[in-house]
Amino acid sequence: MSYKSPQTLVVEEEQRGSGGAVINDFPVSGKNLFPSNIAGLPTWFTIRANKDGWIARRKEIDFLVAMNPETAREDVMGLDPNRVVVYEETLKANQYRRDLTFFPVPFTKLASGITPDSRLRKLLANMIYVGAVGHLLEIDPAEMEFALTKQFKGKAKAVTLNKTALDTGRKFAAENFDKSIVPYRCQRMNATKGKIIIDGNSAAALGCMFAGVTVATWYPITPSSSLCEALTEYMKEYRIDQDGKATFAVVQAEDELAAVGMALGAGWAGARSMTSTAGPGISLMQEFVGLGYYAEMPTVIFDITRVGPSTGLPTRTQQSDILSMVYCSHGDTKHIVLIPASVEECFEIAYAAFDLAERFQTPIFVLSDLDLGMNNWMSDPFKYPVKKFDRGKVLSVEELKRLGSFQRYGDVDGDGIPYRTLPGTKHPAAAYFTRGSGHNENAAYSERPDDYQRNMDRLNKKYETARQHVPKPEIAHAEGAKIGFLAFGTTHWAIIESRDQLAREYNLPISYYRLRAVPFTKDLVEFIEKYDRVYVVEQNRDGQMAGLIKLDIPAHLVGRIRSIRHYNGLPIDARFITDELVAAEKGEEN
Amino acid sequence: MSTTVQPPAAAPKHMNRLGYTIADYKGADSTLCAGCGHDAITSQIIKAFYEYGVEPYRVAKLSGIGCSSKTPAYFLNMSHGLNGVHGRMPSLGTGVMLANRTLISIGVSGDGDTASIGMGQFVHLLRRNIPMIYLIENNGVYGLTKGQFSATADYGSKAKSGVVNQLPAIDLCAMAIDLGCNFVCRSFAGDPKQLVALLKAALGHRGTSLFDVISPCVTFNNHDGSTKSYKYAKDHEELLHEISFVPFFEQINVEYQEGEAIDVELHDGSHIRLRKTDKGYDPTNKGEALDTLRNCQESSEFLTGLIYINESKPDFLTLLNMVDAPLATLPQERVQPSAEDLTEIMAALM
Ligand SMILES: Cc1ncc(C[n+]2csc(CCOP(=O)(O)OP(=O)(O)O)c2C)c(N)n1
Ligand code: SF4
Ligand SMILES: [Mg+2]
Numbered sequence: 001m002s003y004k005s006p007q008t009l010v011v012e013e014e015q016r017g018s019g020g021a022v023i024n025d026f027p028v029s030g031k032n033l034f035p036s037n038i039a040g041l042p043t044w045f046t047i048r049a050n051k052d053g054w055i056a057r058r059k060e061i062d063f064l065v066a067m068n069p070e071t072a073r074e075d076v077m078g079l080d081p082n083r084v085v086v087y088e089e090t091l092k093a094n095q096y097r098r099d100l101t102f103f104p105v106p107f108t109k110l111a112s113g114i115t116p117d118s119r120l121r122k123l124l125a126n127m128i129y130v131g132a133v134g135h136l137l138e139i140d141p142a143e144m145e146f147a148l149t150k151q152f153k154g155k156a157k158a159v160t161l162n163k164t165a166l167d168t169g170r171k172f173a174a175e176n177f178d179k180s181i182v183p184y185r186c187q188r189m190n191a192t193k194g195k196i197i198i199d200g201n202s203a204a205a206l207g208c209m210f211a212g213v214t215v216a217t218w219y220p221i222t223p224s225s226s227l228c229e230a231l232t233e234y235m236k237e238y239r240i241d242q243d244g245k246a247t248f249a250v251v252q253a254e255d256e257l258a259a260v261g262m263a264l265g266a267g268w269a270g271a272r273s274m275t276s277t278a279g280p281g282i283s284l285m286q287e288f289v290g291l292g293y294y295a296e297m298p299t300v301i302f303d304i305t306r307v308g309p310s311t312g313l314p315t316r317t318q319q320s321d322i323l324s325m326v327y328c329s330h331g332d333t334k335h336i337v338l339i340p341a342s343v344e345e346c347f348e349i350a351y352a353a354f355d356l357a358e359r360f361q362t363p364i365f366v367l368s369d370l371d372l373g374m375n376n377w378m379s380d381p382f383k384y385p386v387k388k389f390d391r392g393k394v395l396s397v398e399e400l401k402r403l404g405s406f407q408r409y410g411d412v413d414g415d416g417i418p419y420r421t422l423p424g425t426k427h428p429a430a431a432y433f434t435r436g437s438g439h440n441e442n443a444a445y446s447e448r449p450d451d452y453q454r455n456m457d458r459l460n461k462k463y464e465t466a467r468q469h470v471p472k473p474e475i476a477h478a479e480g481a482k483i484g485f486l487a488f489g490t491t492h493w494a495i496i497e498s499r500d501q502l503a504r505e506y507n508l509p510i511s512y513y514r515l516r517a518v519p520f521t522k523d524l525v526e527f528i529e530k531y532d533r534v535y536v537v538e539q540n541r542d543g544q545m546a547g548l549i550k551l552d553i554p555a556h557l558v559g560r561i562r563s564i565r566h567y568n569g570l571p572i573d574a575r576f577i578t579d580e581l582v583a584a585e586k587g588e589e590n
Numbered sequence: 591m592s593t594t595v596q597p598p599a600a601a602p603k604h605m606n607r608l609g610y611t612i613a614d615y616k617g618a619d620s621t622l623c624a625g626c627g628h629d630a631i632t633s634q635i636i637k638a639f640y641e642y643g644v645e646p647y648r649v650a651k652l653s654g655i656g657c658s659s660k661t662p663a664y665f666l667n668m669s670h671g672l673n674g675v676h677g678r679m680p681s682l683g684t685g686v687m688l689a690n691r692t693l694i695s696i697g698v699s700g701d702g703d704t705a706s707i708g709m710g711q712f713v714h715l716l717r718r719n720i721p722m723i724y725l726i727e728n729n730g731v732y733g734l735t736k737g738q739f740s741a742t743a744d745y746g747s748k749a750k751s752g753v754v755n756q757l758p759a760i761d762l763c764a765m766a767i768d769l770g771c772n773f774v775c776r777s778f779a780g781d782p783k784q785l786v787a788l789l790k791a792a793l794g795h796r797g798t799s800l801f802d803v804i805s806p807c808v809t810f811n812n813h814d815g816s817t818k819s820y821k822y823a824k825d826h827e828e829l830l831h832e833i834s835f836v837p838f839f840e841q842i843n844v845e846y847q848e849g850e851a852i853d854v855e856l857h858d859g860s861h862i863r864l865r866k867t868d869k870g871y872d873p874t875n876k877g878e879a880l881d882t883l884r885n886c887q888e889s890s891e892f893l894t895g896l897i898y899i900n901e902s903k904p905d906f907l908t909l910l911n912m913v914d915a916p917l918a919t920l921p922q923e924r925v926q927p928s929a930e931d932l933t934e935i936m937a938a939l940m
Pocket of ligand 3 (some may be wrong): 656700702727728729730731732733740766
């Protein structure tokens, strides 16, 4: 993605005194807030850095670098008192407020001192502010140079030019500003040793590659495109055999209907297949997903969720496709949905999804979102999966010889999961006819009421079986807690911080159930039974997951479910949850 | 002008070269209306696959939704079948062939299934040149939903209710040629000899082979005034050439005069021989093929035969540079990179 428009850098640091942190070695999280546009609209980049390792978005900005004429005023007006603003001198940002600390820098002028090339000047202005900010926050110059050299690896000219810009900024700040009035600073820590930085989509792509995906199909859409793009790059590197031939096929389809159709066709024929999309694509895939459910064809579908009905806000984040995934397609359908919260889980859950798809012979959804998929996150390195693939109940020629025949849609094992054969199996009894119309155990056309109902009941049993095989929740019981949080996906990062705030500021211990899959495991009811109230926190308007939970649990527990919802398109933050919860609990007392 | 291939040891009369009888290529009983053109085509598919000697287990049958799309249940019982959703057979077929390139796929669709709801996927299947026999049973109407006009209904054709179609017909053959399809033919359910020869030739072709087969709907579109009725088709059919097919396992021994016929060697070593009629048609000439189709649409002629063939173009699977073995059944060690690979990837992210 290219950003030709000026960027506003927003930094938020812990107050000086409460201890600080440092580039490279302290936990940071960066979030790119960009419009659905290529060049002419403003973008923001927020960086959060603090010694405690909180990485959720934080609403409040402590340190603003204002470079963008269109938004400088609004950005400055939105700050709390006593915050710091570094800005392009000509924007005259200091005219708007008297209660902030301002540092004007003539970026454009300084940049023209370095290069006559006007296009380059724009880029160098960015590096000049990095230098100035580095000085004000006391970031070790050696670390900054190291990062710069790494970024422009092998491009000596770019390194020299950018280093000059960095020094120019640093020098200007040193000569003109008193950094002691800045209430933040960075300090060296050792919290990032051995960590990797990766975005969720690349992590998921790696999970798919190590899961042995062979057919991947997709149609470009933000925020999911980078998943299959990353996959393509990795596959070209690691999945070419010694004869130079690919052990995979990645196909850019003509639309999402075709993408999921190809994935299902490939899954039916025995390949580990997948597709990746976002909400609008899920809408288009519906009819096919119903075929996958009813005719029992495996594939894996990633939904990297963005915002909105319709086109909505394509470059913002939300968790609003839950119902469209769980109930994807018409008629009585329901699907298995897996929900990673971290990049590490993107890797692991992507890996697990292929086993589940083949075991359950059905489309498996993986719910990620823009925040997780497109932003960079720090993580421990991923662990190599040692487990043998589970290719599910596929009958071989030998088994067919022994059995003589098989029933495609029979329930031999009592778990609702039938046996299948793959086309190309050299046995006269292997073939069967797959159809999305009514069928009996033998895969023959049937409109008989008893055949239809028996088959639907078996599909239901299969779904029940899945409860024991999907990723288990992560549960933290807090001592003395009377209430609990339930959250999933990226909401996790704000929840853990909010729990800390609630414990410290309100002396309110709250237990936490981090859901990792639909259908729910039996742990859910056990958890709700333990607490007076369970707050389901999610990033959508209608409390979709809370609704699903209410449908699934026994009636006497339904009254314990509460709902906290965040849905403005920005990632949810801890303070929001804390405030909502405190207000709601006040209401409970009255 | 003759090629010699050793024939295999002669099989018993009622068996093909693989030892199968024609009954082995049959399917379930048809539930279509008696006399439906689709059933006639089913019989020709059975015959062609039997005579060519196709291993049933290697075949994947595909279809969308419609009366026509039901027919894969009526042939090749020993082959896997996949009857998908309306208009989306191309993507399913593409996925199947990506998963297992050793399969032989035959898809049956209708004019509604292909030329309306499925048009988007259809053009991309052709563009990609997915190895597949794609057969449209073209009756000019939606049979299964009771007789509405389809997009291939001829301009001026009259529906049973008396309504006249005022929209131009989509010529699927012309479209296919434009989109890069390298085996394009038009035939008629009532011309078994031609259809069987073309189907066998398609089995020898690598890439998509498109069949636009006029297949009268006796229930909704077989009346006077319909241009897709048996009578109209019989009265108006004009052969581009007489077709004979010589499979790779048989000797070509009939000599013919230079200029009298066109002989095309197919991908698998079989030959298709097109004996010229007074039309003097050359199906290897793309421009001529398109001109001919355009002219015959204007003059309402019903030309049948192999309209265009080009045996030199690669199919999609070749372009993807995939391994020869089916992707579907590659073992874990061939599709899972090593622990060292993961370590290397992780190191680059630090
Ligand atoms: C999404 C969807 N829309 C509509 C239908 C209803 N429908 C079933 S078959 C058909 C038309 C079939 O026409 P054609 O492909 O020409 O097949 P024929 O019956 O004529 O052989 C339609 C519209 C459907 N099955 N699915
Ligand atoms: S309605 Fe028409 S197309 Fe359908 S089975 Fe009857 S004759 Fe054939
Ligand atoms: Mg039709």
